[in-house]
Each structure stands twice: as structure tokens, then as C-alpha cells.
Amino acid sequence: MSVLQVTELSKKFGSFPALNGVNLEMKEGEILGFIGPNGAGKSTAIRILLGILKPTGGEARIFGMDVWSDAVSIHKRTAYVPGDVNLWPNLTGGEVIDLFLKLNGRSDRSRRDAFIKRFDLDPSKKCRTYSKGNRQKVALIAAFAMDADLFILDEPTSGLDPLMEQVFQECVLDAKRQGKSVLLSSHILSEVEKLCDRVSIIRQGQVIETGSLLELRHLTRTQMSVTTKVPVTGLQEMAGIHNVEEDGNHTLFQIDSERMDEVIRHISPFGVIKLESAPPTLEDLFMRHYEGGGRP
Known part of the structure; x- marks a missing residue:
């Protein structure tokens, strides 16, 4: 009702x-x-x-x-x-x-x-x-x-x-x-x-x-933190990847949720030691709606 x-x-x-x-x-x-x-x-x-x-x-x-x-x-x-x-x-x-x-x-x-x-x-x-x-x-x-x-x-x-x-x-x-x-x-x-x-x-x-x-979180990006045996390369060129920060074997980036599978497959050959993901917050969602005119 x-x-x-x-x-x-x-x-x-x-x-x-x-x-x-x-x-x-x-x-x-x-x-x-x-x-x-x-x-x-x-x-x-x-x-x-x-x-x-x-x-x-x-x-x-x-x-x-x-x-x-x-x-x-x-x-x-x-x-x-x-x-x-x-x-x-x-x-x-x-x-x-x-x-x-x-x-x-x-x-x-x-x-x-x-x-x-x-x-x-x-x-x-x-x-x-x-x-x-x-x-x-x-x-x-x-x-x-x-x-x-x-x-x-x-x-x-x-x-x-x-x-x-x-x-x-x-x-x-x-x-x-x-x-x-x-x-x-x-x-x-x-x-x-x-x-x-x-x-x-x-x-x-x-x-x-x-x-x-x-339902709304598909519009946001997940924060990923990856530590590998050798430095990850090629992330910058991939679709759906944002704000990449590299520090030796540690890489921090944001990823569109629908790209998760192919990114995981991309980084696996570099020898994953530690992988952490943080779910998007409502604040992430809110801010993306107001970037560049409103629509994410």
C-alpha cells in the first residue's frame, strides 16, 4: 500500500x-x-x-x-x-x-x-x-x-x-x-x-x-587495492578503469562494476598477493550524479 x-x-x-x-x-x-x-x-x-x-x-x-x-x-x-x-x-x-x-x-x-x-x-x-x-x-x-x-x-x-x-x-x-x-x-x-x-x-x-x-550501486565505481608479485601494467588503457595510482607492486584504482570480471582476469597473471575491494558508498553515488551535469 x-x-x-x-x-x-x-x-x-x-x-x-x-x-x-x-x-x-x-x-x-x-x-x-x-x-x-x-x-x-x-x-x-x-x-x-x-x-x-x-x-x-x-x-x-x-x-x-x-x-x-x-x-x-x-x-x-x-x-x-x-x-x-x-x-x-x-x-x-x-x-x-x-x-x-x-x-x-x-x-x-x-x-x-x-x-x-x-x-x-x-x-x-x-x-x-x-x-x-x-x-x-x-x-x-x-x-x-x-x-x-x-x-x-x-x-x-x-x-x-x-x-x-x-x-x-x-x-x-x-x-x-x-x-x-x-x-x-x-x-x-x-x-x-x-x-x-x-x-x-x-x-x-x-x-x-x-x-x-x-539497485543504485551499479552506477558507482568500486575501489580496488591490489598488491602483486610484479607491477601491474596495462590498466590505464582498459575501459571502465579510473583514478589509477601505482606504487611499485601496489596499485589503487576505481572500477566500473560491470568491468570487474575482465579486470580480475587481467591482473591475475601478475601474481596477486593481496586483493581488497571496498563497496561504493552512497556518497560516491551522490557525487557522480553531480559530476559534469548530473547523469553518471
């Missing part, structure tokens, strides 16, 4: 096309990564999903409902965490969390307290005294304590220390185990890589690639 369905979504600000035919789909219980550089259209798309902006064209539906006309009903089942949280300065963190939960109508004191403890937040302090990381914690606690069906998280770990990032990741995976759905927009590619079932890459207002990490 599709929790989120976006079809040919477009949004113009004057003559500027912020979104141009965006298509997205997210299944129930799925964590979908939504990545792209600043200005790619991520925040515009998320604001449309939240019913804050009205699209110029196309359609966006959550739980089968239109995100613009049915925004109130959708919000009852949706939790949103932005990357820069602004709170009421004279309220305490606990009061803000309680306010958010009361507005949603899903207040559960024991659940709230459990997440406050998990994120190590002092809820008695005024929000004006909080650091950016603590303001972020307030928003995350309110979201996870709400027990929503869909979490829309836009750079949610901005300002968190590594320990709290780990807590956040555990909370997201717990939500997934409970059958919840998560749309995660993040610049922290290692975070996306750890959490997401699928990834959508947006560039200049268009989704240019969507798939599981396994």
Missing part, C-alpha cells in the same frame, strides 16, 4: 521552476531517503507535502488524501521535524512537547517521558536557554512520542552530537519495525545509507534516480 504518492508535481515561483515533474512513491513501513544539494527542490517538495505550499501542477497524496485540500486530516497522522527548530522562548521544553502532543490529540505521558529520557533532555529548562541540538531534541521527542503513521524528517539531526544521532537512528528503525513510514531528507549520507530502504535523488527540481541502494 502506498502511503505517499507524488505524480508529475511541479511548482513555479514566478518564472522559476522549483519543481519540474517530480514523481515519488513510498510504501507503508518504508524509509525513503530524499537527497540532493541545497536548491535542488527538497524543501519545496516537503512544504507541498505538508500543505504549506500549493503545487502549480501535478498531484501529491498522503494516505490517499490530497495534501492541499485534506491537510488537516493528514496532519493528524503525520509528524514533521525541520532542520532548524524555532520554539517559544518562555516555555520549557516539556511544555512545548506537551503542547504539540495535545494539539495532535495523541498524548501518552509514559511514552513522552521515555523519549525525554532516551534523548537525555532536561524538560524543565526554558527554550531560550537551549542549544540548537537541544531544540532539535524537543522536536524529535514530540514527533516520536506522537506515535504518527508517517514521519517527514527534513535534516532532523542538525545540531545533534554523534551519540544523539545514534539514538535518533534507533528511534527511526523502531518506528519502521512498528510499520510506520519515514521520509528522510538528509545531507548526512552515512545516515541515509544506514536507515533507508530506497533513495530518491533530486536535482534541479527533478527526481533523477530512485531505487534501493543495491
Whole structure:
């Protein structure tokens, strides 16, 4: 079942096309990564999903409902965490969390307290005294304590220390185990890589690639490190080989995955002593999409 369905979504600000035919789909219980550089259209798309902006064209539906006309009903089942949280300065963190939960109508004191403890937040302090990381914690606690069906998280770990990032990741995976759905927009590619079932890459207002990490990795290069009895020759001339670095009998290079078999056969006669390969990371994939105009 599709929790989120976006079809040919477009949004113009004057003559500027912020979104141009965006298509997205997210299944129930799925964590979908939504990545792209600043200005790619991520925040515009998320604001449309939240019913804050009205699209110029196309359609966006959550739980089968239109995100613009049915925004109130959708919000009852949706939790949103932005990357820069602004709170009421004279309220305490606990009061803000309680306010958010009361507005949603899903207040559960024991659940709230459990997440406050998990994120190590002092809820008695005024929000004006909080650091950016603590303001972020307030928003995350309110979201996870709400027990929503869909979490829309836009750079949610901005300002968190590594320990709290780990807590956040555990909370997201717990939500997934409970059958919840998560749309995660993040610049922290290692975070996306750890959490997401699928990834959508947006560039200049268009989704240019969507798939599981396994499906997308064919677009990237594998890092190879080879030590041989005699120096390897002829690699530079082979198709699909990149960034060759030679140091005596040790060779470091990148290889297009589809060329792996012929390269292994090429280096075997040189007497392989040690062969190491590192799988491509999501960062490799992301960067290749932006080299020389976008397509790998």
C-alpha cells in the first residue's frame, strides 16, 4: 500500500521552476531517503507535502488524501521535524512537547517521558536557554512520542552530537519495525545509507534516480587495492578503469562494476598477493550524479 504518492508535481515561483515533474512513491513501513544539494527542490517538495505550499501542477497524496485540500486530516497522522527548530522562548521544553502532543490529540505521558529520557533532555529548562541540538531534541521527542503513521524528517539531526544521532537512528528503525513510514531528507549520507530502504535523488527540481541502494550501486565505481608479485601494467588503457595510482607492486584504482570480471582476469597473471575491494558508498553515488551535469 502506498502511503505517499507524488505524480508529475511541479511548482513555479514566478518564472522559476522549483519543481519540474517530480514523481515519488513510498510504501507503508518504508524509509525513503530524499537527497540532493541545497536548491535542488527538497524543501519545496516537503512544504507541498505538508500543505504549506500549493503545487502549480501535478498531484501529491498522503494516505490517499490530497495534501492541499485534506491537510488537516493528514496532519493528524503525520509528524514533521525541520532542520532548524524555532520554539517559544518562555516555555520549557516539556511544555512545548506537551503542547504539540495535545494539539495532535495523541498524548501518552509514559511514552513522552521515555523519549525525554532516551534523548537525555532536561524538560524543565526554558527554550531560550537551549542549544540548537537541544531544540532539535524537543522536536524529535514530540514527533516520536506522537506515535504518527508517517514521519517527514527534513535534516532532523542538525545540531545533534554523534551519540544523539545514534539514538535518533534507533528511534527511526523502531518506528519502521512498528510499520510506520519515514521520509528522510538528509545531507548526512552515512545516515541515509544506514536507515533507508530506497533513495530518491533530486536535482534541479527533478527526481533523477530512485531505487534501493543495491539497485543504485551499479552506477558507482568500486575501489580496488591490489598488491602483486610484479607491477601491474596495462590498466590505464582498459575501459571502465579510473583514478589509477601505482606504487611499485601496489596499485589503487576505481572500477566500473560491470568491468570487474575482465579486470580480475587481467591482473591475475601478475601474481596477486593481496586483493581488497571496498563497496561504493552512497556518497560516491551522490557525487557522480553531480559530476559534469548530473547523469553518471
